[in-house]
Amino acid sequence: MPIPFDFDTLKLIWWVLLGVLLIGFAIMDGFDMGVAALLPFVGKTDGDRRIIINTVGPVWEGNQVWLILGAGAIFAAWPMIYAVAFSGFYCAMFLVLAALIIRPVGFKFRSKLTHPTWRTIWDWGIFTGGIVPALVFGVAVGNVIEGVPFYIDQQMMPHYIGSFWDLFTPFTLMCGGVSASMLIHHGALYLAIKTENPLSSRALKVVNWTTLITLGLFALAGLYVASSLEGYKISSDFVANAAANPLAKSVVSELGAWVKNYDEYSWMIAAPALGFVATLLSWHGKMRDQLKSAFILSAxxxxxxxxxxxxxxxxxxxxxxxxxRSSLTIWDASSSRMTLFIMLCATTIFLPIIVGYTTWAYRVLAGKVTNKSLSEDINSY
Known part of the structure; x- marks a missing residue:
């Protein structure tokens, strides 16, 4: 079967699609994590906390599909990326999975008993299931920016030489702070949309702080990357259409290398500008009581x-x-051309179905969650 795209184009398409899937996960499951992280603080009473849990209870499973899609895409389209990420970050990923398991278990088990201690324990378990993934994903991204300590041998086998504690540096913790803050910001706006006062007002107070923290940490991280962090660049002639062999290139480290792309491709500045401006406008929308617009701007x-x-x-x-030299790039870490094309065909079919179903589900579940609505719903948590 003739493939209508050349290998280079397919690699670029899948690089973009990988970004779309990861961003989709951050936006869709991000507000779930943000709401979970706010549970013990915004919910002052048991009734408040039941309302908070039920704002995300019906949708968290569908939102988490984006994580499965992202992991599956990495496994099939970028197998070497999968091998390095899931071996090097094994303990961190296990921590994330444990937290993601605790959250739905908390949703289910919390309501089994009415004893205050029992429910408090599960409330903090749900909090853990929200804050830990938000932090760890940011820390993982920070490690990627700093560079991951691994090498690839002549048999194309990756070897990670770091440890779990090496993942935590001042810069990676700063990235974890950006991640946690922006997702809590996102979750607070969702919570404000889905609840009534006083819960809505408490959630909106959080937005004031998360706006400042997100903007401040994002700016500090950017300044550090531009002025103090060594990045990497390919220093040899490199055939982009070559077989997947990372060792076929030469790479050097250079101070400020990660900002060089903005000199070569000036349009890229739109991404950090969007991060800053949309966060600020999201807060402005909240101040004007335009909560749905603020939520879209947060996304x-x-x-x-x-x-x-x-x-x-x-x-x-x-x-x-x-x-x-072992660094993995778009050009030397992908699957075969046929694999990328078959996956693209499948994605073209199923991704619109997922988006369409998600849109329909949120329309059906539109409206605020209140004590009255919970008393009328036998399936509430």
Whole structure:
């Protein structure tokens, strides 16, 4: 069967699609995590916390599909990326999975008993299931920006030489702070839309703080990357259409290399600008009581912040701080041309179905969650 796209084009398409899936996960499951992280603080009474849980209870499973899609895409389209990420970040990923399991278990088990201690324990379990993934995903992104300590041997086998504690540096923790803050911001706006006072008012107070924290940490991280962090660049002639062999290139580290793309491709500045402006406008929309617009702008800010990382690293996906030549790029870490094309066909069919179903589900579930609506719903948590 003739393939209508050349190999280079398919690699670029899948690089974009990978970004779309990861951003989709951050936007859709991000507000779930944000709401969970706010549960013990915004919910002052048991009734308040039941309302908060039921704002995301019917939708969290569908939102988490984006994580499965992203992981599946990495496995099939970028197998070497999958091998390095899921081996190097194994303990961190296990921590994330454990937290993601605790959250739905907390939703189900919390209502089994009415004892205050029982429910408090599960409330903090749900909080853990929200804040831990939000932090760890940001820390993982920070490690990618700094460079991951791994190398690839002559048999194309990746070897991670770092440890779990090496993942946590001042810069990666700063990235974790950006991630947690922007997702809590997103979750607070969703919570304000789905609830009535006083819950809505408490959630909106959180937005004031998350706006400042997100903008401040994002700006500090950007300044550090531009002025103090060594990035990487390909220093040899590199055939983009060559077989997947990362060792066929030469890579050097250079101070400020991650901002060089903005000199060569000036349009890329739109990504960090969107991150800053949309976050600020989201707060402005909240101040004007335009909550749905503020929520959409919050999603746009997440898009801009995550896109900033991808565009800054281009064409790298996971650079190696131990052996820069082993760094994985768009051009040398993908599956075969046929695999990418078959996956593209499947994605073209199923992604619109997922988007359409998600849109329909949210229309059906539109409206505020109140004590009255919970008393009328036998399926509430």
């Amino acid at each position: 746009s800010a997440i898009f801009g912040i995550i896109a900033t990382v991808g565009l800054s690293l281009y064409p790298f996906i996971i650079p190696s701080s131990y052996d820069p």
